[in-house]
Amino acid sequence: MTNQKSIHQTPIQIAIAGLGFGESVHLPALTSNPEFQPISLWHPRNKRLLEASQKNKLKIHENWDDLLSDANVEAIILATPPEPRYKLAKEALQAGKHLLLEKPVALNANEVAELQKLALSKKLSVAVDFEYRAVPLFMQAKRILEEGSIGDPWLVKLDWLMSSRADQSRPWNWYSEVEKGGGVMGALGTHAFDIIHWLFGPTKSINALLSTSIKERTNPLTGNICQVTSEDIALIQQNIIGVNNNQLIPTQISLSAVTKQGRGCWIEIYGSKGTLILGSDNQKDYVHGFGLWLTKSGEKTKSISPDNDLAFSTTWTDGRIAPVARLQSWWAESIRTGNPIVPGLSEGFASQKVVDKARESNNAGQKVFI
Numbered sequence: 001m002t003n004q005k006s007i008h009q010t011p012i013q014i015a016i017a018g019l020g021f022g023e024s025v026h027l028p029a030l031t032s033n034p035e036f037q038p039i040s041l042w043h044p045r046n047k048r049l050l051e052a053s054q055k056n057k058l059k060i061h062e063n064w065d066d067l068l069s070d071a072n073v074e075a076i077i078l079a080t081p082p083e084p085r086y087k088l089a090k091e092a093l094q095a096g097k098h099l100l101l102e103k104p105v106a107l108n109a110n111e112v113a114e115l116q117k118l119a120l121s122k123k124l125s126v127a128v129d130f131e132y133r134a135v136p137l138f139m140q141a142k143r144i145l146e147e148g149s150i151g152d153p154w155l156v157k158l159d160w161l162m163s164s165r166a167d168q169s170r171p172w173n174w175y176s177e178v179e180k181g182g183g184v185m186g187a188l189g190t191h192a193f194d195i196i197h198w199l200f201g202p203t204k205s206i207n208a209l210l211s212t213s214i215k216e217r218t219n220p221l222t223g224n225i226c227q228v229t230s231e232d233i234a235l236i237q238q239n240i241i242g243v244n245n246n247q248l249i250p251t252q253i254s255l256s257a258v259t260k261q262g263r264g265c266w267i268e269i270y271g272s273k274g275t276l277i278l279g280s281d282n283q284k285d286y287v288h289g290f291g292l293w294l295t296k297s298g299e300k301t302k303s304i305s306p307d308n309d310l311a312f313s314t315t316w317t318d319g320r321i322a323p324v325a326r327l328q329s330w331w332a333e334s335i336r337t338g339n340p341i342v343p344g345l346s347e348g349f350a351s352q353k354v355v356d357k358a359r360e361s362n363n364a365g366q367k368v369f370i
Helices: 004-008 021-031 046-056 064-069 085-094 109-122 136-147 184-199 321-337 345-364
Strands: 012-017 036-042 075-078 098-101 126-128 153-161 203-211 216-218 225-227 233-241 248-256 264-271 274-280 291-296
Touching: 012 021, 012 064, 021 036, 021 046, 021 075, 021 321, 036 046, 036 064, 064 085, 075 085, 085 098, 085 109, 098 321, 109 126, 109 345, 126 321, 126 345, 136 184, 136 264, 136 274, 136 291, 153 184, 184 203, 184 233, 184 248, 184 345, 203 345, 233 345
Parallel strands: 012 036, 012 075, 075 098, 098 126, 153 248
Antiparallel strands: 153 264, 203 233, 216 225, 233 248, 264 274, 274 291
C-alpha cells in the first residue's frame, strides 16, 4: 500500500505516451491518486494528440525529445504499441525518467534485460502493468493457495478464449504483424505467464503450438490484402517449479483471440486437498464478472469473496481502471522509497522469456527448457 505520509509531498509529475489505453485507463487512474499529477501527453500523430489535449486539459509535447528534456516530467507511462516501446523506454531511462510500461515490455527478453540493467544503473523505478496482480479475486486466490487450502497443486489449466479478432473483416494493423509485437502471445500470453509465475513459480520447460486462423486482412489505408504473420491461437504445455514444494506442476494454457462465443478467462487449479476455480465469461471487461470457487475434499463448493483488505476503495464503470490505479500506487511508493517495484522488469523479463521460448518451441516442434 502507498505510504500515507507521502501523500503530503509534492505529487509526482507524469507524462503519458500513447493515447489508447493510456488515455482511457491510465489517465483516469492517475487523476484519482493524490500521489500523481498528470501534466503532459505525447503521441506520434499530432491530430490525435491535439484532440486528447483539448479533451483532458493537458499540455502536449509534439516532439519526443522535448518531452525527455522537460525537467518537470519526473515519470512517464509508456502505453504505445509494442514495437517502439524498447527504444522509447531506453531513451526515457537515459533521460532519468521513472517508467510504467505496458506489456509486452519489448519484442524479446534480451531487450528487457538491457532495460533492467539501465534502470538499475540509473536507480530508476520501472513498473510493468501486469494488473491482474492487483485484482482482488486474483489476490484472494493467491492467498488461498499460500494458506494451503487445496494442498499441493497437481494440475493447472488456464483457458483464455476470446473473440476480439474473430471477425475476418477486422482491418489489418500492427497486431497482425509478429515482428511488431502483435498476436495473442503478446496480448494474452504475457499476462498468462506472469499470472502463473506469480501464483505458483517459474517456468522450467515449455512445449508450444502457435497457429494463425485468419491469414489475411485488409489494410484500411491502402485497401490491399495483407498477410497476417502473428498467431491468433496458442496451445501451451508448461512445467512449473512450485515455489512452496519445489515440485514440478504440469500446466496447460490455451489462448485464442478468434473463438466466437469463447468462454473467456478461466483458471482451474486441482490440488491434493481440493480445487480452486477462478474465471469470467465477460469478454468486454477483465475485472467485472470474475468469480472464485473453492472446493475442499469432502465439502461442497463455496463461492469466495475477496477479504476486506483486498477490496478496491474506488471503482469505475470500466473495470480496468481500478487495478491499474492500485498498481500505479505501488509504483508511486517505489519511486518515493527507492524500493524495487513488483511487478517490474524482473517479472517482465520472466514473462517475455517464456514468450520467446514458446516461439522457439513452436518453430522446432519440440519441448524447450527455460
